Amino acid sequence: MKKVLSIIITVLMVCAAYFSAQPMKVSAATKNVIVVIDPGHGGTGERNLGAQYGSFSEKDMTLKLGNALKAELEKYDGITVYTTRTTDTVISLEDRAAYAKSVGADFVFSLHFNASSDHEFYGSEVWTSAFGDYYVAGANFGRLVTAEWNVLGLYQKGVKTRLGASGADYYGIIRQSVARNMPCAILEHAYLDHGYDTALLSGSDFINKLAVADATAIAKYFGLSSAKTGADFSNFSYTSVKKPARVPRQDETAPETCSIKVLGYDKTNGNILVEMTTRDSQSPVIYFSYSYDGGKTYSLLQMWDRTKDTQSFNVKVPSGSVNPTIVCRAYNSYEKCAQSIEVPVAEVFRY
Secondary structure, three states: OHHHHHHHHHHHHHHHHHOOEEEEEOOOOOOOEEEEEEEOOOOOOOOOOOOEEOOEEHHHHHHHHHHHHHHHHOOOOOEEEEEOOOOOOOOOHHHHHHHHHHOOOOEEEEEEEEOOOOOOOOOEEEEEOOOHHHHHHHHHHHHHHHHHHHHOOOOEEEEEOOEOOOOOEOOHHHHHHHHOOOOEEEEEEEEOOOHHHHHHHOOOOHHHHHHHHHHHHHHHHHOOEOOOOOOEOOOOEEEEEOOOOOOOOOOOOOOOEEEEEEEEEEOOOOEEEEEEEEEOOOOOEEEEEEEOEOOOOOOOOEEOOOOOOEEEEEEEOOOOOOOOEEEEEEEEOOOOEEEOOOEEHHHHHOO
């Protein structure tokens, strides 16, 4: 009973935080806006390098992006832009937030890139505070910037919160900023260790494209305009989240449902038609993968259409495979995984 009650409370809390919304029109900035760009990591040797994979170095990329973003933002009127670092140096999270406070920051934007231990995930995400107006500010901005990233072809994992064991915000730059009464968002732009994202990152001028996307979202959030470029977001409007009645916590559980049916098998070309159903009441399912050998090997993570609970897809079985057995996995936006039962194709079609 306690478990059921806990689930109900969690669902209500998430719904209040993520789906309660109200129309909001951005007013043109009536005062000079001050923002602080925080290029994540920085340092030499083995300390504070961030993600390192192949030719990609997070500490270098965040600094390059930070410089480009500052230049892009300074094309707008009525904004002053500071950065926490301009060189490859180690700066504590507390010092970064203290600096932002010292210059009167209205918002702290912490720039990052991502990586995963098994190099399986890809996409962009935004982390922000779970508390009150700081959550509202971060969630509103996060929705704006992920929309801009989506236009660039990056897969969107959403806007999320995470709490530590003490119940405070988990990420230090967010926690330190909120302690000084400043909203903060961590912008995880892409993964440095997955081919889907690195194909984009390796493209011509993609860092500058990210800078334009970030700057556009910031300009929309603050209602800025630019006499230099003609961009004008002084009358921009968007749908705002409401302040959550309860603190929105991270999803610690896998999707509740992950089931499959084998609908067809063409032995001639090795195509198996699979229908998959997956649901998660706390956070959206965003990836799925499949195996034709009973879970020994899996496909790369595929994008799940989060507007649907049930989808069908083909699994291509290599020539010579004997008695294929289908099993699938579903991953929510917090990367929690649920696995289906194994379905031997021979038992479905009795061949």
